Every structure is written in C-alpha cells, then in structure tokens.
Amino acid sequence: MRDRLEEGVRKSRADYTEIRVERTWASSVSFRGRRLETATASEDVGGCVRVLSRGRGWGVAAFTSLDHLPAMIDRAHELSQAIVLDEPIRLADIAPVTAEALLDLDGDVRGVSLAEKTRLIEAYNGEMLAVGGAITDTIANYHDEVTEYWFVNSEGTALHELRPEITLSGTALARKNGTIEKGLESIGLRKGWKSAQHAGAGFRQAAERAAQLLAAPTVRGGTYPVVLDPEMAGVFIHEAFGHLSEADFVYENPQAREMMTLGRRFGRPVLNVGDNGAAAGLRGTMPYDDEGVPTQDSTLIKDGILVGRLHSRETAARMGERPTGNARAISFRHPPIVRMTNTYIGNGHGTFQDLIKDIKLGVYACSAFGGQTMLESFSFTAAYGHMIRDGQVAEMVKDVVLAGNLFETLDQIERIAGDFQWNQIGGGCGKAGQSPLPVTEGAPHVRIERALVGGEVG
Amino acid sequence: MIPAALEALKKSADAGDACWQRSERTTIAFESGRLKSAAVVEESGLNVRVVKGGKVGVAGTTAADRPPAEVITRALASAELGEPLALEFPSSRVYPPVSTHSARAAGASTAALADLGRGLVERLLRPDAQINVTVEREVEETSVGNTAGAGGSYLATGVSVSADVTRVAENDVLMVYDYYVGTDLPQPAALDAIVESITRRLELALTVTSSPGGSLPVVFSPMGLSAILLPLEEALSGKTLVQGISPLQGRLGEPVFGAELSLVDDPTLADRPGSYPFDDEGVAAARLPLIERGVPRGFVHDLETAARLGKGHRSTGHGHRGVFGKPRLGYSNLIVGPEPRGPSRVTLGGGLLDGIAEGLLIDDLIGVGQGNIIGGAFSHPVALAYRIEKGEVTGRVKDAAVAGNVYDLLKRIGGWGNDGRWVGARWSSSLRLEGVSVAGR
Numbered sequence: 002m003r004d005r006l007e008e009g010v011r012k013s014r015a016d017y018t019e020i021r022v023e024r025t026w027a028s029s030v031s032f033r034g035r036r037l038e039t040a041t042a043s044e045d046v047g048g049c050v051r052v053l054s055r056g057r058g059w060g061v062a063a064f065t066s067l068d069h070l071p072a073m074i075d076r077a078h079e080l081s082q083a084i085v086l087d088e089p090i091r092l093a094d095i096a097p098v099t100a101e102a103l104l105d106l107d108g109d110v111r112g113v114s115l116a117e118k119t120r121l122i123e124a125y126n127g128e129m130l131a132v133g134g135a136i137t138d139t140i141a142n143y144h145d146e147v148t149e150y151w152f153v154n155s156e157g158t159a160l161h162e163l164r165p166e167i168t169l170s171g172t173a174l175a176r177k178n179g180t181i182e183k184g185l186e187s188i189g190l191r192k193g194w195k196s197a198q199h200a201g202a203g204f205r206q207a208a209e210r211a212a213q214l215l216a217a218p219t220v221r222g223g224t225y226p227v228v229l230d231p232e233m234a235g236v237f238i239h240e241a242f243g244h245l246s247e248a249d250f251v252y253e254n255p256q257a258r259e260m261m262t263l264g265r266r267f268g269r270p271v272l273n274v275g276d277n278g279a280a281a282g283l284r285g286t287m288p289y290d291d292e293g294v295p296t297q298d299s300t301l302i303k304d305g306i307l308v309g310r311l312h313s314r315e316t317a318a319r320m321g322e323r324p325t326g327n328a329r330a331i332s333f334r335h336p337p338i339v340r341m342t343n344t345y346i347g348n349g350h351g352t353f354q355d356l357i358k359d360i361k362l363g364v365y366a367c368s369a370f371g372g373q374t375m376l377e378s379f380s381f382t383a384a385y386g387h388m389i390r391d392g393q394v395a396e397m398v399k400d401v402v403l404a405g406n407l408f409e410t411l412d413q414i415e416r417i418a419g420d421f422q423w424n425q426i427g428g429g430c431g432k433a434g435q436s437p438l439p440v441t442e443g444a445p446h447v448r449i450e451r452a453l454v455g456g457e458v459g
Numbered sequence: 460m461i462p463a464a465l466e467a468l469k470k471s472a473d474a475g476d477a478c479w480q481r482s483e484r485t486t487i488a489f490e491s492g493r494l495k496s497a498a499v500v501e502e503s504g505l506n507v508r509v510v511k512g513g514k515v516g517v518a519g520t521t522a523a524d525r526p527p528a529e530v531i532t533r534a535l536a537s538a539e540l541g542e543p544l545a546l547e548f549p550s551s552r553v554y555p556p557v558s559t560h561s562a563r564a565a566g567a568s569t570a571a572l573a574d575l576g577r578g579l580v581e582r583l584l585r586p587d588a589q590i591n592v593t594v595e596r597e598v599e600e601t602s603v604g605n606t607a608g609a610g611g612s613y614l615a616t617g618v619s620v621s622a623d624v625t626r627v628a629e630n631d632v633l634m635v636y637d638y639y640v641g642t643d644l645p646q647p648a649a650l651d652a653i654v655e656s657i658t659r660r661l662e663l664a665l666t667v668t669s670s671p672g673g674s675l676p677v678v679f680s681p682m683g684l685s686a687i688l689l690p691l692e693e694a695l696s697g698k699t700l701v702q703g704i705s706p707l708q709g710r711l712g713e714p715v716f717g718a719e720l721s722l723v724d725d726p727t728l729a730d731r732p733g734s735y736p737f738d739d740e741g742v743a744a745a746r747l748p749l750i751e752r753g754v755p756r757g758f759v760h761d762l763e764t765a766a767r768l769g770k771g772h773r774s775t776g777h778g779h780r781g782v783f784g785k786p787r788l789g790y791s792n793l794i795v796g797p798e799p800r801g802p803s804r805v806t807l808g809g810g811l812l813d814g815i816a817e818g819l820l821i822d823d824l825i826g827v828g829q830g831n832i833i834g835g836a837f838s839h840p841v842a843l844a845y846r847i848e849k850g851e852v853t854g855r856v857k858d859a860a861v862a863g864n865v866y867d868l869l870k871r872i873g874g875w876g877n878d879g880r881w882v883g884a885r886w887s888s889s890l891r892l893e894g895v896s897v898a899g900r
Contacts, residue, residue, distance in 0.1 A: 036542060039785050040541065041516070043784075045520070046522040058495045064500070064502070065504065076499060080499065083569055086495070116539070116540060181831060379825075382829055
C-alpha cells in the first residue's frame with residue numbers, strides 16, 4: 002500500500018500532496034431490554050487526497066474505491082487549481098517522519114467472534130436488569146474498531162498505523178408514576194478486547210442510580226457554590242473552553258483573535274489547562290495527527306493565563322506559532338481540521354473533603370449527561386447531583402443543569418483538588434459535520450465560587 | 460450490484476433485501492469570506508439484510524474490492540445471534556412518480572457552485588463580522604431490492620447553501636445563520652431570503668436588552684421550533700410505540716392538542732431532498748397524516764416496527780438506510796401547522812407580535828435534544844432570542860431560559876404566522892404559544 006501511495010504522490014502535479022487511506026473493521030452489538038437489537042460487523046474502506054499549490058486553495062478528493070486513486074489525485078488538483086488566492090496558504094514546517102506506529106491492540110477484537118461480544122454486553126446489560134424494581138428498560142451497546150491507517154505526503158512522511166478503539170455504554174431507565182429517570186455508564190478507550198472485561202459493576206451502579214433518582218427531589222434553581230466531579234469538570238473544560246482554543250476559530254477572525262490573545266487572563270492562578278494527544282491508551286490518543294505531525298502535551302492556560310492554542314499546520318503558519326498535532330479527521334471522508342484530543346484541567350492540591358468543608362450550602366454536580374456551547378454561552382446537564390450542606394455531601398438531587406457565560410464561569414473557578422483522573426468515557430466530539438470524533442477529558446474535582454444551577458426553570 | 464447481491468442471498472438465506480447507494484458530494488467552503496477549499500467525496504456501499512431460520516441479520520461494506528458473498532456471510536453471522544422476527548418484505552414494484560432529481564443541479568460546474576457562494580458572501584459582507592458560506596451539491600443513486608420481488612432505483616440531487624455571520628465584540632459573540640436546501644440550485648428569491656433573514660436578525664440583535672420573566676407569550680420562529688417538535692417526533696415514531704413509552708399510544712382519534720395543530724409527513728412532494736418514490740426497504744412512499752386538527756391519526760413505521768407490533772400494522776415507508784447497521788425509522792418531509800400555500804413573507808415573528816405587551820421571540824435554543832424528551836418537558840437557555848415589548852422587537856436577550864411542557868403548551872396555540880418556510884426537511888411558519896415559562900437573569 003505504501004508503495005502505491007508514494008507512487009501516487011510522486012505523480013501528483015500539485016506542490017503539496019497527501020494521501021490517507023483507511024481500512025476499518027468494526028462490530029456493534031446492542032441490546033434494548035432483554036432483546037438483542039443488532040449484532041453486526043462491517044468493513045469500511047477509503048481514502049482521501051488533499052493537495053495544495055502555490056497561490057491556490059485546498060483541493061480535496063475522498064473516495065471508497067481505491068482503484069480510483071490516480072483519478073482522484075487529478076481531481077483534487079483540478080479543484081485546487083480552480084481556487085485562486087491573493088493571500089497564499091502556507092503550511093508550518095515539520096520534519097518528515099517514517100514510522101510503523103502500531104498501537105497496542107490489547108487483545109485484537111478482530112479475533113473475537115460476534116457471539117462472544119454479544120455474550121459480554123448481554124452480561125453487562127444483565128447487571129442493569131438485575132437491579133430490578135423500578136428499572137423498566139435498558140439500552141446496552143458494544144462497539145469496537147480496528148483501523149489500519151496509511152498516511153503519505155510529498156514531503157517524505159510515510160506512516161502506517163493500527164488504531165484500536167472500544168466503547169461500551171449502558172442506559173438504565175427507571176420509571177415510577179409517570180416519572181422516568183435514567184442512569185448512564187460509558188467506557189471508551191483506544192484499547193482492545195482485554196480492557197472491556199470486568200466492567201459489570203459500573204453498569205449495575207448506573208441502574209441503581211436511576212432508581213435512586215426517582216426518589217430524589219429536583220434541585221432548587223439558583224446561584225450556588227458548585228463542585229464539579231472530575232467527569233463533569235472535564236466535559237466542562239472541553240466544551241466551554243477547548244473549542245475556543247482551536248486556532249481555526251481565531252486565525253481568520255481579528256475580533257476573535259483579540260478575545261483569545263495569548264497573555265490574557267482567563268482564570269485565577271489555580272487554573273491550568275492543556276490538551277495531550279500523546280497520553281497513553283486514552284480515546285483521543287494517537288502518535289501522529291492526520292497531517293503526520295507528532296501529537297504532544299500542549300499547555301493552553303498556565304496559572305490562569307492563556308499561553309497556547311491548538312493548531313493544524315495551516316493555522317500555525319498563519320499565526321506564526323508551532324503546529325501542535327491537532328489536525329484530525331473523523332474518517333477518510335473528511336479533510337483534517339483543528340480538533341482536541343485528551344483535554345484536561347491540571348491537578349491542584351488537597352482532597353475532595355478539603356474542597357467542600359467550608360461550603361455551607363452548595364451543589365455537587367456529578368457525571369455529565371451532555372452539554373452544549375454556543376460560543377460564550379454554555380449549558381451542561383449533570384447525570385445527578387448532591388446538595389452540599391455544612392461541608393458534607395447531603396441528599397441526592399436531580400435535573401442539575403449548569404448554565405452560564407464561559408468567561409465569567411472560568412473566572413469563578415476558585416479551588417482545584419489534587420485528585421486528577423482521566424475520564425474513560427465513550428461518546429465523542431462534533432464539529433463542522435465531523436462527529437463523533439474520539440476524544441476524552443481529564444480533571445480533578447473543581448470548585449466554582451458561584452454558578453447558576455437551573456433545575457426546572459421558573 | 461443489487462441483482463448480484465440478491466442472487467448470492469437466495470443461495471444462502473431464506474429471504475432478504477439489499478440497498479446500494481452511490482453518491483458524489485461537492486463542497487465549496489468560503490471561510491471568513493474567502494474561498495479556500497473545494498472538496499469532492501465519492502462514495503458507494505452495500506447494506507444487506509438476511510432472514511435465516513426466521514432470524515434477521517444485517518451487514519454493510521464499502522469495500523468494493525471484496526466479493527458480495529463476504530458481506531452476506533457476515534450478515535448470516537449476525538442473523539445467528541438475532542431473535543426471530545417475522546419481517547414482511549414488500550412485493551409490489553408499483554411506486555408513485557416523485558421528482559427527486561434536477562439535471563441543472565447535477566450538471567452545475569464547480570465554478571458555478573463557487574460563483575453562487577461568492578455572490579452570497581459579497582451580499583453579506585460587513586466590516587464588523589466574519590462570514591462563512593458553504594455550498595454543497597450531492598448526486599445520489601439509490602437501488603433497493605428484495606427476495607419478494609419489490610425494488611427499484613432512482614437518482615436524487617440535493618443542494619444546500621448555508622451562511623453564517625459571526626460578530627465578536629469584546630466578550631459578546633453573536634452568530635446568525637440561515638440556509639437553503641433543495642433538489643435544485645436556489646432561485647434568486649431563495650438567496651434574497653437568506654440575505655434578508657440574516658441581515659434583519661443581525662441588525663435587531665445588535666441592541667442587547669434584559670430578559671422579561673414569568674409566564675409569557677413566546678413566538679417560536681420556524682428555525683426556533685425544534686424543541687417544541689422533537690417530543691412529537693419521538694411520540695409519533697413506531698419505535699417509541701414498540702417500546703411502549705409513547706405518550707400518544709392508544710390516543711389516536713382523541714383531541715390531544717389544540718385544533719390549530721396539524722402534522723403531515725410527505726415523501727412524495729416534488730423537488731424536496733427529503734422525498735423518495737420508495738423508502739430504503741422498497742416500500743412505496745405515501746403522504747401520511749400524523750396529526751389532523753389536534754387529533755393524532757397515525758404513527759410512522761418501517762418494516763421492523765410494523766413486524767414487532769404485528770397484525771394490523773404495516774410499514775408506512777419510512778425505513779432509512781446507510782451503508783452500515785440496520786435500517787432505522789425516520790421522517791421524510793414534515794409539514795407542521797397550516798399547509799404550504801403560496802410564497803410567504805420574510806418577517807421576524809410572522810405577524811404574531813401584535814398585541815404582545817411583554818414576551819419573547821425564540822430563534823435558537825441551546826441543548827435541544829438533551830434531557831427527557833419523550834415526556835414533552837423542555838428547559839433550555841436561549842442561543843438567539845429577542846425581547847418583545849408592545850408588539851415590537853426591542854433587542855436581543857442573552858441570559859434567559861425558557862421551559863414548559865409541549866403537551867400543555869400545544870393545547871393553547873396562540874396562532875401560526877404568515878412566514879411559512881422550509882427549514883431543512885421541515886415546513887412551518889412561526890408559532891405563538893401562551894404561558895411559556897421564561898426565566899431571566
């Protein structure tokens with residue numbers, strides 16, 4: 002394959018040419034209640050050619066028929082030539098690299114039968130159903146992938162990788178008198194079959210939580226000191242800050258650039274934020290990004306000050322900064338764009354108990370159901386919460402929705418515990434029609450001085 | 460591709476069907492007003508479903524370099540694990556004529572698509588904002604066949620032109636967008652509508668004002684209506700019915716909503732990208748009334764939900780398929796409220812603001828699709844909303860949230876606007892609802 006791609010790159014008429022080819026074997030099993038919804042295996046094959054010439058735009062051609070490769074290289078060149086630019090696109094320099102980067106498959110899922118995978122997720126689904134009582138329905142999903150990946154460009158980079166991925170998720174629905182509550186379990190790793198074993202306890206807890214939520218009161222809306230658990234804090238930093246640190250948001254936009262000027266204070270000195278695509282075994286981990294740039298640990302906020310951002314080669318060149326290995330494509334169907342990998346809030350000091358001991362009345366928001374950011378406004382839903390009363394975790398509450406303004410809320414982060422952990426949850430990130438991209442987040446417990454918590458509004 | 464797949468299928472399975480899709484999508488993207496990239500995606504893939512020993516299995520592939528027998532073997536492995544399901548494959552090849560293809564759109568050159576985008580950029584250009592415009596054109600061929608004899612093939616085109624304008628001023632980020640979707644390239648009037656809609660909403664948003672609070676009349680624009688319609692779309696889905704969680708179960712024929720609410724799904728509309736002569740399971744397309752004057756009349760089904768519910772239930776032709784996974788149930792074109800009639804006006808509020816002393820106009824909400832949708836309750840911060848005072852828009856409201864339950868709110872509909880339009884595959888005008896809970900801060 003590598004020879005075929007290198008030959009294609011050599012014959013290309015463009016100044017810069019890159020070719021990505023992927024072959025993905027995937028299998029999915031899903032249960033709804035006791036019923037098997039699907040158990041299926043699929044194969045997805047294709048490539049993407051991206052070319053650039055001096056004074057011209059990007060030409061991109063993606064395809065599922067590998068036989069069309071030479072024609073698609075021409076096609077990409079024609080598209081590129083059709084775009085005349087007065088201000089040329091430049092790419093930041095990177096050293097060419099040749100690598101066989103075969104990530105540890107951790108038990109190759111391709112050697113495991115669909116029946117075995119079905120038995121595994123059926124057992125986890127059974128853990129949820131076994132809770133019984135108010136648990137009226139469950140959803141349990143298993144998904145795995147192994148992607149064989151080739152990347153070759155005209156600067157001499159040639160990569161061959163094997164990328165594994167495994168995700169498990171469970172939803173337990175509890176129902177009583179017309180009220181429905183749910184509990185979620187989610188696991189997502191850039192690993193294989195072995196790491197999917199012995200995960201039953203989390204599924205059982207999700208179901209138990211759904212049942213407990215039926216009895217939990219809705220949180221009373223208002224402004225509180227709020228403590229986020231590591232999962233919620235991680236999702237918050239990804240959604241509310243991470244997207245603004247993607248350089249394609251600012252590089253062509255003078256006003257946004259001003260808003261995201263390096264050196265600007267974004268939080269108190271306790272706040273440190275970064276993105277690390279090179280961390281081992283996490284969902285957003287890869288040795289190289291989809292432009293062949295090595296991934297790295299990039300500091301974004303240091304001691305409360307904005308010090309960095311995430312780049313592709315194009316945004317880095319344009320802003321006079323260094324590429325960070327954050328150009329990613331969800332599949333061969335798309336060109337790479339600036340994306341996060343494993344985004345984190347850096348560790349602080351002390352324990353969770355230290356964090357809450359002087360809170361008279363507050364909210365402890367746990368485990369994220371989801372979140373959305375519209376530029377500087379955000380809304381996040383916690384899976385569940387607890388009231389904090391007189392320095393102690395008190396009763397469980399439901400419908401904990403955090404909403405607010407990003408800048409104000411970041412500035413309200415006053416204390417960060419020393420209990421950092423990476424989330425190992427599934428799901429993914431969406432941007433510009435490319436979703437779900439495997440990413441994860443990490444954080445310790447984080448205390449926000451004041452934040453608006455809306456349960457039921459009004 | 461389909462005959463070969465069916466041939467192989469008959470040899471190893473009791474019954475089955477296959478769907479083959481081939482598409483070519485061209486995308487021209489203007490980033491911050493500049494054309495910087497042009498992309499084309501050529502894709503084809505085969506999705507196969509088999510029935511063996513009464514059990515159903517499915518598999519998909521884009522690997523054109525492998526024989527079809529391979530994907531069928533995988534589908535059979537899938538069927539071994541499956542539970543028995545009496546799928547009833549359609550046998551009729553009689554389909555309604557539906558116009559889904561525009562030769563003009565299919566033949567448009569990359570340069571013509573780029574000109575279309577450039578024209579829009581030039582008209583939206585303003586010194587205080589960034590403009591992104593994307594023009595996309597897709598040509599798709601869909602072929603479906605099954606062992607019971609139904610099947611066919613058709614060509615479709617889809618064109619979308621979207622524009623967003625982002626204005627950053629200190630810590631205030633304002634984004635206003637709109638888009639056109641059709642089978643043909645947009646007529647000049649459709650582009651005028653995008654320009655007018657974005658400009659007007661942006662101008663009115665430049666003034667930021669505080670939010671009113673309380674139980675108020677709220678006007679949802681056609682784009683802002685998603686949060687209200689999502690619970691209905693879930694409740695009217697055969698899938699929800701199979702799960703036994705639809706609030707509309709057993710309530711067909713009852714006046715559940717105000718008489719002003721009607722909802723129709725129509726895959727046979729000419730020249731809409733959501734249209735098709737038959738669905739991806741080979742079932743003929745037909746117009747399907749879902750709610751008539753406040754009374755639920757039916758649910759959408761595909762072959763699986765119809766089979767699971769058993770006697771008396773048939774697919775309504777709403778099976779959608781991708782290359783991977785099993786068919787999923789979905790809507791085609793949803794027509795909400797009064798039927799489309801004549802060209803309507805681009806007005807903010809659709810003429811519904813008169814007589815509102817204090818209220819809100821919602822154009823976009825944050826977090827739609829999160830939370831407990833099936834129960835009908837919603838609670839969302841606003842993304843783009845305007846304050847209404849004495850029948851006039853007086854500025855943009857930033858920190859506000861709206862909440863309510865659509866099953867209560869849709870009992871007292873305050874009226875539909877005169878600004879009916881397509882938002883993707885949904886037609887509606889603005890909707891005024893009374894007594895929506897509005898929280899300002």
